[in-house]
Amino acid sequence: MSNSYNVVQFSDFKDLAKEDERFAEVFESMLASFSNNGINKDVETFIKKKAEQFDNMNMAKTYLVMDKGLNEICGYYSIVSKSITIKQRDWGKLSKSVRKKLNPFGYKDTSSDQNIPAILLGQLGRNFNADNKISGNELLSLSFETIKSISSQIGGRYLYLEADDTQKLTNFYTNHGFSYLSFVDGSCYKTKNNQVMFIKKMND
Numbered sequence: 377m378s379n380s381y382n383v384v385q386f387s388d389f390k391d392l393a394k395e396d397e398r399f400a401e402v403f404e405s406m407l408a409s410f411s412n413n414g415i416n417k418d419v420e421t422f423i424k425k426k427a428e429q430f431d432n433m434n435m436a437k438t439y440l441v442m443d444k445g446l447n448e449i450c451g452y453y454s455i456v457s458k459s460i461t462i463k464q465r466d467w468g469k470l471s472k473s474v475r476k477k478l479n480p481f482g483y484k485d486t487s488s489d490q491n492i493p494a495i496l497l498g499q500l501g502r503n504f505n506a507d508n509k510i511s512g513n514e515l516l517s518l519s520f521e522t523i524k525s526i527s528s529q530i531g532g533r534y535l536y537l538e539a540d541d542t543q544k545l546t547n548f549y550t551n552h553g554f555s556y557l558s559f560v561d562g563s564c565y566k567t568k569n570n571q572v573m574f575i576k577k578m579n580d
């Protein structure tokens with residue numbers, strides 16, 4: 377566990393806010409001051425408007441990375457257990473070795489869609505407004521700690537995420553052990569939102 381930050385589940389703060397009106401106001405203003413400096417609207421909108429619903433509906437769990445004094449949200453990440461689904465037409469375009477890594481039991485079968493047990497890192501972002509500025513590296517490392525402890529209990533062969541295909545994000549994720557999911561012809565697998573998929577084997 378980090379010495380500089382406290383990781384708190386969004387739902388724990390929400391529960392506290394239901395019991396304590398003053399804390400509810402404080403939490404509201406913490407969320408309101410979260411900013412991505414306009415870099416990624418989805419990440420900002422998610423924490424402000426969607427995290428609670430996703431949490432309640434068990435669609436994703438959000439973790440707030442707080443400063444030691446629990447005064448501000450320095451960053452956050454959201455995760456959910458969700459398999460990587462690869463359509464049959466795409467599965468056949470992956471090299472045999474990639475297929476084997478993804479699914480050691482089903483890599484020879486190119487006649488059906490594939491589901492690989494995985495954990496999705498759905499959101500991750502720094503709060504650019506925070507006094508205590510966490511780095512992307514620290515934030516990602518904290519998310520790995522949470523993800524490792526969860527996957528050791530429930531399984532999940534890969535950690536993955538979908539992202540815009542930018543140089544910054546490519547450097548950021550590949551520096552932390554992720555690689556593009558890409559086809560044998562060198563092109564990248566694209567999600568239905570036309571994003572790229574970064575994958576990382578869980579115990580690598």
Ligand SMILES: CC(C)(COP(=O)(O)OP(=O)(O)OC[C@H]1O[C@@H](n2cnc3c(N)ncnc32)[C@H](O)[C@@H]1OP(=O)(O)O)[C@@H](O)C(=O)NCCC(=O)NCCS
Pocket residue numbers: 412415416419499500501502503510511512513515537538539540542544545548
């Ligand atoms: C991704 C992130 C955690 C990386 O943190 P970091 O490694 O400490 O890097 P910084 O925040 O200092 O950003 C470095 C540069 O990358 C740029 N950048 C950050 N996220 C970017 C994105 N999603 N797309 C394009 N450029 C991005 C920043 O604008 C900055 O540019 P500058 O050096 O010209 O000012 C952080 O930048 C962030 O929270 N970004 C917004 C949310 C986001 O995009 N999350 C990833 C979703 S897949």
